[in-house]
Amino acid sequence: MSDTPPEVPIQTSRKSLWERASIVWLVPLAALAIALGVAWQSYSNQGPLIEILFENASGIHADETELRYRDVTVGVVEEVGFSEALEKVRVSVRLSKAVAEYVDADAAFWVVQPEVSARGVSGLDTVLSGVYIEGFWDGEPGGLVYRFDGQEQAPLQQVGQTGLLIELRSSAGTALSAASPIVFRGIEVGRLGKARLSEDGTTAIAPAVIYAPHDKLITTATRFWDTSGFTFSLGANGAELDFSSIASLISGGVTFETVVSGGESVTPGTVFEVFESEASARSSVFNVSDGQKLDITVVFEDNVAGLSTGAPVELGGVRIGEVVNLTGLIDEERFGDNRVRLLTTLSILPSRLGLQGAAGVDDALAFLSDRVSDGLRARLTTASILTGGLKIELIDVGEPGEAEMGLAAVPFPRMPSAPGEISDAAATAEGVFQRINDLPIEELMTSAIGFLDNASILISDGELRRIPGEVARLIGDARGLVGSDEVQAVPGQIGAVLTDLQAASADLAALTAQLENQDAVTRLLEAVDAAGAAAATANTAMAGLPPLITRLESLGAKVESLALESFVEDASALVREATVLISNDSLAAVPEALAGALEEIDTAVASYNAEGGTARLLAAVDAATVAAGEVDTAFEGMPGLIEELDLLAAEIRNLPMEGLIAEATELADAGTQLLGSDSMQALPGALSEALVELDAALAEFNAGQGATRLLQAVDAAATAAGDVSASVAGVPDLVDKIDAVAESARDLPLQELVRNLDTLVTSANAVVATEGAQALPATLNDALAEVEAVLSDLRQGGTVENVNRTLASAEQAAGAIAQASLDLPAIVDRVSAVLNQANSTLSSLDDNSELNREARAALRELARAADAIQSLARTIERRPNSIILGR
Amino acid sequence: MEIAGNDAHVMTAREAGLVGCRRCARVWPLGTQVCGRCGNRMTSRDTRSLQRVWAWWLAGLMAYVPANLYPMLRTRTLVSSQEDTIVGGAVELAHHGSYGIALVIIVASVVIPLSKFMAIAYLAISLQRGLKASPHQRLGVYEIVEYIGRWSMIDVFVVAVLSSLVQLSGVATITPGPASLTFALSVIFTMLSAQAFDSRMFWDAQAEDRNQSKEQTT
Ligand SMILES: [Zn+2]
16 A cells, blocks of 8 residues: 555646736836826816907917916916907917916906006016016906907006096097096096097097095096196186196196085996086086076177187176177178177076076076166176286166166077276277377477587587687786796895895894803803813712722632633733723823813913902812822722732632642542442452352362363463452552652643643543443453353263363463453553653653643553553453453 | 857856856856855846836836927026927027037937837847847847946936026026936936846847757757
8 A cells, every 4th residue: 555646747837927027017107107197187287278369469479478367377378379360369378277267258358568658667577578468357256258359458447456437528629548547636546548439429438447445536526627738728817827747748647626515426337528628627517517507698889809708707706607609790780780799698507696596597587687677787898907808797887777688589588788898908008109109209309409409519619619729828828927037036036135134133143242252251160160070070980990990809709710721811811901991091091181171270260360269269179189189099999900910810820720630530539449349359259259160160070081171271260360460459550650640740830731631531531431441340250250150051061071171161261361361451551651651751841842742642642552441341341252262 | 168259159157057146246056045245146047037127118118208298498588488308409409500419419318218228128029039139249239228328318417407507597597397307217217127137048048049959950
């Protein structure tokens, strides 16, 4: 039982399609789905296609031109074609689905194009973007309509506007241009549409809209009138120029006014008349609202220009109507001649007559008939003097019962007239000219011409012309008279008379002189008195001399205190001046004058001895004596003055130059002080410190390396120090010698020497006080301090090589210092030598100028030496390291 | 081993008992499921590759239709706005005298995609029907298709550059149209279609040919 089961044929079944399908198949399936979805969506979103018929398709392009509603694109033009028989352009617009149901039969379409008018520019955006179709429909869905007639222009009532739609009818002469504004008190409240002719062709009718809320202004009593252009009227009320605005002047416009209150509100579509002018509009209120008018005729005898239709008819100043017709009338039968008379037809408004109740035509006629019977007449009067316009006035001028209203007249009742009251400006002017004309101007002119002729004759008369010549002759005669000998002789005679008078006065003078000579004694006495006064004057002059002397003394005292040179000069000048004063002519002339005076006195005494007045003479002599004595005392003061001057000169000669010497001493002291200054004195200390440092350095750095150099350096430094101290020791000597020089110089009497000495002292002072000299010790100190610092640096930092180098440098520095120090004593010695020389020279000096010169030369040398020291000191100062570096 | 000639037999990996990794090109013994080097799943022949080819091919063709019907570019200037399809734009360019550019556009956007569609369809059909053709020829066609496919994107590239550069608001604006998207999709789909090919199947046809010829000779 081990049957193997029979082989079962195994068929590999094909895998199902689902299993075999790749997942990538989803991609084309999805693409298909998307494509179908897009297609369905675009189809379902597609709005209806409407057709709009236009006269032309200017600017409309397929697939470009848009349909807009409230400036929102709601469709695009798909096709532009023609309607049947090419009558119109058919524009197919694919409408947006959202607005489709609102586009009902009321919808209006028009093309928006750029438009430039007097009222402004509109549709400017379409210049670039191209035209578009604007649609307008209300917000109530009313079922889609597929065909529309496009409008030529935008409807009056735009989107979103409400208002009253009316119609305006124009009578002849007014133009209703499309899109003209309707203006109310300057505000645009409405707009005119395109006008059309009425059926009978007599008037034009234009639709108009008055926008809310201004539509409330329109009532049955509202009157419209044309404001386009301007009106210039020269009527009964004078000249009138009227236009409302520039825009309406160009493009036209209509305005309105509710003339009478109480009008009723109007329904849309009401027709209003548009009047030519405001005046006619206002007056038209009567035409319509007052119902029937009463027409009567009046025949005026005076046929005067100036009356026109529309001229007012007034009763008691109230306008009750107007002239509606004017014709000429020739009625030979009635009036008996062939004159042309004026037949006017008046239109009277019964309501204006002030009758009670609702006055009709018959009531008005009856009223007027009654008034005519009472004397009411029609009369032409001037309405405007300027224009000569006339009006008709109804006025009671006739006699009651004189005339009756011609009620039977055809076609209208006839009213009797009265002669006019025409105050014509032309007539008045004419009258003025008439009066001017009547003036006797020609006669006046004739008279004037005659007068002028006479005057001319008179002026050109020979007699009149001779008058100037005779006047000239008269003057010539007068001149001859004056120039005649007799007249010329008159001055000579007068001169003779004067000569006689002079002689007489000379005689008188001689007489007077004679009389004067007889008074000699009194004149002598006066002379004596004068001499006495002169003596007294001389006396007082002498008394003025002693103060002069005291002044000279004080002057001498002043001179004493003056500087030597100027003092001596001043003194000599003073002496000269004093000499001059003493030898002065006027002073010398004083005794002579005195002697003269005495001689005069003598002669006077001798001459007038016997004539009395001895006592006066004695007194005069006494006075003279006193004067002489005072003059003497004055002269006695003079030698005293001279002595004083001598003394003064002696003092000047013996003047010691103590001040100068003191100055020199001071300078010398300054030099001493300098040399003994702290820096100088600190120099050895610093040096010793440097040595201590060196010692310390030596102690730290063994002598095994560069000991000999160190020793050398120390030696060099020691010699430098010795030299310095030696040089310092030499300085007091120098001072001593300068002292000696000063002592010698003190004895010198000569001014020149004093000046030289002064120069010397100044030079010495310059040397001592120079910065270099003063800085020298300090510089040396600094150098030593540097050495010290270097040494300490080396001690702290250093290697053997450094030490060696430092020692070498120190040696060099010390050598340099020694050299410098060696130089210094040499200079000091040299100065000393110079001073010695100067001393010896000065001590052997006397008044001799040659010696002075020698002394000056010596001093110059001394100054040069001082300069040398100075320059050395400056060099050291400028480059302190030169001491260390030896350069 | 035989040198690959026009009609000469080429030894395939399958015949050698091997399977090649399509990602890293390593060969493994036949039957290896996963590449030991890169982890790629391996089959000796991807039998469903032709399905993928056809699926991508169909998707690409579907995308190519709106790519030619819808506008590629929307040019809006101050004065006008214009929409151009691919062919319409090329024709307009030719009208303006730019024949060279028009030619480039026609070649890149029309000739190459269409020839790609045809080439892929030919390859797929020839494999399915077992048409006699040189595997070398087929491979050449395949490689050309795969190489040239990316160049069709030049149109999309131009549109992208233009629409990003020309954005002078108000004055001139260029925006890509819907066709640019569908055209790009079409190019991508065809490239995927070409890639979906298992090019090894070309050589199987060679093997079948030889087997048939062997049977005939024996
Ligand atoms: Zn791999």
